Amino acid sequence: MGGVPIDLECKAPLEGLFAAGKDTSGVHGANCLGGNGVVESTVYGGLAGNVMAASCHDVALGPFPKM
Ligand SMILES: Cc1cc2nc3c(=O)[nH]c(=O)nc-3n(C[C@H](O)[C@H](O)[C@H](O)COP(=O)(O)OP(=O)(O)OC[C@H]3O[C@@H](n4cnc5c(N)ncnc54)[C@H](O)[C@@H]3O)c2cc1C
Numbered sequence: 001m002g003g004v005p006i007d008l009e010c011k012a013p014l015e016g017l018f019a020a021g022k023d024t025s026g027v028h029g030a031n032c033l034g035g036n037g038v039v040e041s042t043v044y045g046g047l048a049g050n051v052m053a054a055s056c057h058d059v060a061l062g063p064f065p066k067m
Pocket of ligand 1: 020021022023034035036037038039041
């Protein structure tokens, strides 16, 4: 119940920030019903991962720093 607001694609208002599960205000609002937490984290965590992966396709990567 961390309160990060997200849209239906788990995007937070800050560009490039995604959130899911307990870090968000979630689908439960201020009262997470017992037994629903893991389901929410699993469903929205997977959705966030899919959207993040898709959103990376058009991002140009900078040079990889040499060690
Ligand atoms: C006592 C208790 C009982 C519960 N019982 C149930 C139940 O029966 N059924 C149910 O559905 N839900 C239950 N829940 C709720 C459920 O556990 C949570 O909703 C769910 O685990 C949230 O998942 P999450 O991935 O959002 O967060 P978390 O499970 O908290 O995962 C966050 C992860 O991020 C890691 N992390 C934190 N900071 C950093 C950092 N800086 N860098 C890298 N990693 C970091 C943490 O170590 C952790 O592994 C229970 C919760 C509690 C506390």
